[in-house]
Amino acid sequence: MSVTGSVRSAQAPLIDVRDLERTFDVRRRVDGGRRRVRDSVLAVHDLTFSVQAGEMVGYIGPNGAGKSTTIKMLTGILVPTGGHVSVAGLDPSRDRVELARRIGVVFGQRSTLWWDLPLRDSFDLLQKMYRISPARYRDNLGRFVELLDLGDQLDTPVRQLSLGQRMRGDITAALLHDPEVLYLDEPTIGLDVVSKGRLREFLRALNDERGTTLLLTTHDLQDIEALCDRVIVIDHGTSVYDGPLAGLHVEGGSSRTLVVDLVDEAPPVEVPGATVRRVEGPRQWLSFPADASAAPIVAAVAASYDVADLSIQEPDIEDVIRELYSRGAPEPLG
Amino acid sequence: MAEAGAALHLRSYFQIAWLWIRAAWQYPTSFVLLALGNGLITGLDFVGLWIMFAHLDDLKGFTLHEVALLYGSASLALAVADTAIGSVERIGTYIRTGRLDQMLTKPVPLLVQVCADQFTLRRLGRLTQAAVVFGWACTYVDWTPLRVLVAVSMLLSGGLVFFGLFVGFSCVQFWTTDATEFANAFTYGGATVTQYPLNIFPREVLVGLTFVIPVAFVNWYPCLYLLGRSDPAGMPEAFQFASPLAGVLTMAAALLVWRSGVRHYTSTGS
Numbered sequence: 001m002s003v004t005g006s007v008r009s010a011q012a013p014l015i016d017v018r019d020l021e022r023t024f025d026v027r028r029r030v031d032g033g034r035r036r037v038r039d040s041v042l043a044v045h046d047l048t049f050s051v052q053a054g055e056m057v058g059y060i061g062p063n064g065a066g067k068s069t070t071i072k073m074l075t076g077i078l079v080p081t082g083g084h085v086s087v088a089g090l091d092p093s094r095d096r097v098e099l100a101r102r103i104g105v106v107f108g109q110r111s112t113l114w115w116d117l118p119l120r121d122s123f124d125l126l127q128k129m130y131r132i133s134p135a136r137y138r139d140n141l142g143r144f145v146e147l148l149d150l151g152d153q154l155d156t157p158v159r160q161l162s163l164g165q166r167m168r169g170d171i172t173a174a175l176l177h178d179p180e181v182l183y184l185d186e187p188t189i190g191l192d193v194v195s196k197g198r199l200r201e202f203l204r205a206l207n208d209e210r211g212t213t214l215l216l217t218t219h220d221l222q223d224i225e226a227l228c229d230r231v232i233v234i235d236h237g238t239s240v241y242d243g244p245l246a247g248l249h250v251e252g253g254s255s256r257t258l259v260v261d262l263v264d265e266a267p268p269v270e271v272p273g274a275t276v277r278r279v280e281g282p283r284q285w286l287s288f289p290a291d292a293s294a295a296p297i298v299a300a301v302a303a304s305y306d307v308a309d310l311s312i313q314e315p316d317i318e319d320v321i322r323e324l325y326s327r328g329a330p331e332p333l334g
Numbered sequence: 335m336a337e338a339g340a341a342l343h344l345r346s347y348f349q350i351a352w353l354w355i356r357a358a359w360q361y362p363t364s365f366v367l368l369a370l371g372n373g374l375i376t377g378l379d380f381v382g383l384w385i386m387f388a389h390l391d392d393l394k395g396f397t398l399h400e401v402a403l404l405y406g407s408a409s410l411a412l413a414v415a416d417t418a419i420g421s422v423e424r425i426g427t428y429i430r431t432g433r434l435d436q437m438l439t440k441p442v443p444l445l446v447q448v449c450a451d452q453f454t455l456r457r458l459g460r461l462t463q464a465a466v467v468f469g470w471a472c473t474y475v476d477w478t479p480l481r482v483l484v485a486v487s488m489l490l491s492g493g494l495v496f497f498g499l500f501v502g503f504s505c506v507q508f509w510t511t512d513a514t515e516f517a518n519a520f521t522y523g524g525a526t527v528t529q530y531p532l533n534i535f536p537r538e539v540l541v542g543l544t545f546v547i548p549v550a551f552v553n554w555y556p557c558l559y560l561l562g563r564s565d566p567a568g569m570p571e572a573f574q575f576a577s578p579l580a581g582v583l584t585m586a587a588a589l590l591v592w593r594s595g596v597r598h599y600t601s602t603g604s
Binding site: 024025072075076077078079093096097098100101103105107110112114115116117121122125128129130157 | 345346349350353354356357360361431432433435436438439440441442443597600601602
């Protein structure tokens, strides 16, 4: 009994979302502004997913797809109008204050730090708010400051920090209390390439070492490629894809491209499983499904033609996602 | 359990407030100038009354000392409430800038965070001025032990009444943001009214200030007792001791409105 109980609890997802729904009432003017009608807008509907402890999940979608609405329901800022949501076994909107101790939230464009005060003072206040024990606080602060290279900035007022430094400060602020889940909303927005790289490295290490679960919304697909094994794509308020990043290609019907440089110009090559998209002198572009193996195609080309060089182009993930968005239709996915 | 919770909230409040005091001290000159300016403006306020009395012997039967007692006690209660929780007026701004969302992700009750946010001692000027006027007026009161008790409870209850009015009316912003002026009409408006003997107003106004926006309990009724006067409007004598009840009721009502405001916010996401 106790064994099965503990097994079940070990497997219970940290974040559990089922048939989640959120509508907003929007007042709209009609008849040239003379009449106002109430419209109900579905911001999120039929949303179901779960996240196990320790996962790093990318949550992506176009503007207005329902990403922030979902995050707000997961943090308890917004009450769902339907369905079920639980995080760490708690109902976010009902147990908001209790849940706050167990999660960390970073809004990329809004700082939680106190503008006129040195970073250190903001951190000290958070220690008190979250009632972090002095020893744990000292440990965590020391570690994050070292990993995020904030040592020189601790005594600088936040208003004098660069965007990258401020973001690292915000992330430290969200992690001092050892949250089980970290929600990151556009964490790399506006950062330069070096800062982005360092931040991703840090998040990966955090997940490796502490098993912190990460849910990341972003427009930067490199964030996803660098960090997330799994992506959830949301569009028009519901999930249109949930699975490994690589699988997006299959789902998006994307294709890989085999670039063949022949020794001489030739008519379009004919091999099974691939079609020629473009011919330019001796160079030809053959496309084949992303989930198919390149080997038989390469072998077939090499067997029938004089090949000078071969290369394979992976599909552009952004194109794939654009394709998914444009389809839009919320077809249920296994 | 509940008491432990309250003590904890109070501690969180002071921790946040202390941070803001230190933040303000980053610009010491500006801090001092603002405090001085604030003191000067409120100081002139009382000078206005003084000048009025240079031309009048009394205001509907109240002498300058007696009016000073009314003025000082109301100002003191208002200044304490304003200093402690004045930033609750800014809910609308917090909503618009998304700051409220951030506060909702912290493990401290929202009201504590909102009240302590941007805590400022700028109103120290008003506080000092009110204390001086009140102290001066007190020297003319014929003190008895019960009067001391009523005076102390008057100041505490007055603070509670204003606390309730500030919080309660600020909640309007949960439904329609940017209604600070509307709230000010009741809070600061109420405070201005109580600086005068309330018998200068028609009886209907007094009834409104007793039962609707209970600022009459901030100073008028208890001061009548302190001054040993019978109520010129003929209200029950018990009202002179009812300030704590009014304070607690106002605050309880405000907390209920606050809760439904927060619930409205989290269920509309506006």
